[in-house]
Amino acid sequence: MNLQDSVASLKGVGKKRLPLLEKLHIETIEDLLRFFPRRYEDRRQAVPIMTAPIGKEVLIIGTVMSKQMVGSPYNRRRLLKVQIEDNTGSLELLFFNGKFLESYFKAGEKMTFFGKITLNNGRRQMAHPEFHKLGDAKDVRGLLPVYPLTEGLTQANLRAWQQQARGAIGQITEWLPLELVETHHLCSPAYAIEQIHFPQEERPVLESRYRLIFEELLILQTGLFYMKHGASDVKKGVRFAKEADVEPFLSSFPFQLTAGQARCWHEIERDLESARPMNRLIQGDVGSGKTILAFLIMAKFAHEGYQTAIMAPTEVLARQHYETFQEWIAMFELDFPVILLTGSLTAKEKREAYARMETEQNAMIIGTHALIQEKALYQKLALVVTDEQHRFGVRQRETLADKSSRLPHVLVMSATPIPRTLAIILYGDLDISVVDELPAERLPVKNCVVGPKMREKSWNFILDEVQKGHQAYIICPLVEANEELELQDVTSYVKKLEQYYGDRISVGLLHGKMRPAEKNKVMEAFVTGEIQVLVSTTVVEVGVNVPNATVMMIEDAQRFGLAQLHQLRGRVGRGNAQSYCILMNSSNGKNAKERLNILAGSNDGFYIASEDLKMRGPGDFFGVRQSGLMEFKIADVFSDADMLSIASEEAKEYVVKCNLNDCEKDMRLETTLKNAYKMTEYNTNI
């Protein structure tokens, strides 16, 4: 087997599973070997029931004592309880909806169980453990890797494929410069990959992780560094006359800029006066008012006769910006063309947009990824803005900038609360402005964490708000019902709500699987108030601005990350009325409650991010924490922050050493760059 062979050659990878692997960016054997486990299950040894740690995954060997179906025989979701024992104590196993499992358990039989033990009134319980007959072929012992999977694939699939690919590991050779390997005491890549998939002990896993994290961060940093400094600098910045002034329209605003916005605006103005093109990141919590800043600067450029473009991560958001911009243009009695370019336009509309982009030299162009497609050609593009930058790859931002025949000004807007030190590394030489306050008349959102028993009460509360003329969002994690996951889905939820409210409220449905045109229609109906309660998946998470909405209710809130919940909550509290966020917690876990309470206790995105970090800790040995900030294969920008700065330094030297001008000839650097591009392309979270 060769590293470059397709994974299609593996046993068990057929027509059905190949696309699933592609979804995980696994095409070759090497891709597979470089697909790393997120954590390990320690199944090396069974632990006694009485001394097993509570709340951690453990392996138990016990004898089945008794079993019992609980609940009415007419209820399909009846609970199966199985009592087991070892010579230290007894444990109760719970299987919800467990009728079909009943026949697997026979009194007197010795079995193995893997799961988390919880304490319930002093009784030890384990819900839905994995179980096998003792000595069964599937009763595998050892440190078992757990891979981040996609639907349709199982851990067993991945483990089996890694075994098949194992023979090719020897072909992986060192590609880092020897000095780097020595200075940082890195193990060889072949050893690292062997250990990461097939570990016997903990220490080698740590060594391997160290090597692989270093490698990954170095690749990223080299790529970023090269993109910034290696790109041609023939392009010249567009210079601006200093007197070009937006003060006249600032004074006719319905609101005053906040002090934070004003400071940011001055920083932008200073950038424009300097000889260097602007390269600025505006960081501001949700609702801090970043859009208006983008508008102001784009208007300033339009006034000078230059084109500008703003790229948003979703159709919904692009359309909303388009409408807002048109409103503002009318309000300030300006006369600049505004062009919308998104994937859902008809072919004819697209052609029209392209034609206008080529002729209207002072247009403000608003769009999605469609802005960076080949057919999109610009005239005098002098400024590019990316909104909600964390949703884009670095590469996409660069591509938009490359659309200009000169070196354009770049403005990046993000609500992701990244600590400054990290931002400097991740965004390289972007200057950073922070919009650190919300508009003054905003009332802080009132939060509560409740259980499903309060669902009806919450619906009544929403009814009250709607009758006062407001609107509400209800978020569910799933699009459609899923047998295995006991979570709310938008499709059945809408039906339940419609039944409950009758014709007192108009309910709308929105999710990512709908066609863009459909999504737009729903969003527009919500904006105009035609839809009063919008039941949606997290597609409304970024950017959406409907100030009349005052309630955000999130079902199965414990399933979402804190940062994501904060973004969702940011959809309300955007107007002058009091807003509310109802976090519906459907789990009994202590941890879930604690996490949600952090969110309920504060509306400050930076604080929430840091608390979240503290709670999850730097990640213990077996668990690799997911910051949700960047989709690394193995590294984590928070817990590996120190290594990130080392890698950043090394990357700079590395690029210089390989000699920038010759770098295309240098094989090693070329490989690095290829990897870096690949990484930044699918890394939608930078």
Ligand code: ADP
């Ligand atoms: P975000 O920073 O999350 O992108 P937006 O730009 O969407 O926030 O702004 C949120 C809301 O606040 C919008 O309705 C916007 O019109 C309003 N807004 C922005 N700046 C101010 C201000 N200085 N005073 C009052 N309202 C403002």
Ligand code: MG
């Ligand atoms: Mg925004």
